[in-house]
Amino acid sequence: MGAIPGAWGWLTTGTNWTGTDGVLQRLAEHLVLTSVSMTIACVLALPVAVLLGHLGRGGALAVNLSNIGRAVPTFAVLVLLIVATNSARYWPTIIALVLFAVPPLLTNTYVGMHQVDRDAVEAARGMGMTGGQLLFRVELPLAAPFVMSGVRSAAVQVVATATLAAIPGEGGLGRIITAGFAQYDTAKVVAGAVLVAALALLVEGVFLALQRLLSPTRKARPARRPARPTPQMEFS
Template identity: 45%
Template sequence: MNYFHEGFVWLNDPLNWTNPGGMLDRLQEHLLISLWAVLLGCAIGWPLGIWLGHRGRGGGAVITFANLTLAVPTLALLTILPLTPLGFGKPPVVVALAVFAVPPLLANAYTGLRQIDPETRDAARGMGLSGGQLVRRVELPLSVPYLAAGLRTAAVQVVATAALAAFVNGGGLGEIISAGFGIGMSNGGGGQIVAGGIVVALLALLVEAVLAGVQRLVTPAALRTGRPSRPTAAAPAG
């Protein structure tokens, strides 16, 4: 547990937080990258999932796509995208992370719309609602818990995978860890590695806890029980 002690010593040094490229800078970078990635993922995953769920088609394709992304290493996308016209810097990192945010958002949106009782849909149609009205007034409100669950899964996964951006100098908290390896174990890098690991892990757990609270808030009381909190499990960040 010697390294854990060194890690806490490292964390207790204020300079390690306020230095340029220190923990605070990296944290801000990490959150910014994650935010854009999740927003991009939402912009793609939600409309597509809602549309497919509304039409009631493409379920097989959604599952296949989600399973396929499970097999693609994050590292591969992180290294390939900068070599495409996207160029270097933050955009390829954001796109790479967004690719892994889409499956949980898409799958949960689809499931959320499909799990609605068909009788409810029939009743809404019988009342004369058009397709668009049906989506806005009936289907979307009823699938809010699923959309929230998807957002939570995707956000936690993005925050976790954003650490891998350090492999391609993409910034974020992973830089603290890789810089620790750069210093080397014999020169006291171990403390910094462990400190980076602790902060990244805590950040992921914090995001998970906050979004679990959000998910609970937006779920109507009547829907809170008898439903798994996570219809689609997250994949470990690879």
């Protein structure tokens, strides 16, 4: 049996979805790991990027430093954290994922704040808006698509990279892949990879919908014009 038909057979077998090692359990672990990592990364990166973009100072340095962090492999960071902390629990993986998610969050948010239409900002300032009102009523709404783009990019990357949690023996969909390798079961490896890819695509779609929903340029449906009455000809 080939890898693809074998993976389909594995995914359509009900017993593979239940139990402590089933897909549903591993999916729940993967979602928790991703959610915790993304929440911490957003709390750390978004306020800093918003403030730097609002002030217009220090943002370029912060973005360059965060981009340098992208060059460091997440796997290497994970191994170093496990060795340094002498722990195989979730925290080394979470820290590695947070460091991986911060650069796109910081970069996109700062760029979005920095590229807000200056005319709109000056007009709002001329109307007497305070700094806080300017930030929350003008700059953040206009920068929202860029912010959501960064969140979407980071979330998809974290979902895919969270499979590394299986390396130190923790949960997540990566455990299905590592178990398949250990059992020399190619179909199981492919099935685990398909599940990770499907979850990443689902997250991509959800955040893309949110990004479009928050776009300030989203046009409302135009009101339907009333039909013009058909002129009638009179015959004498």
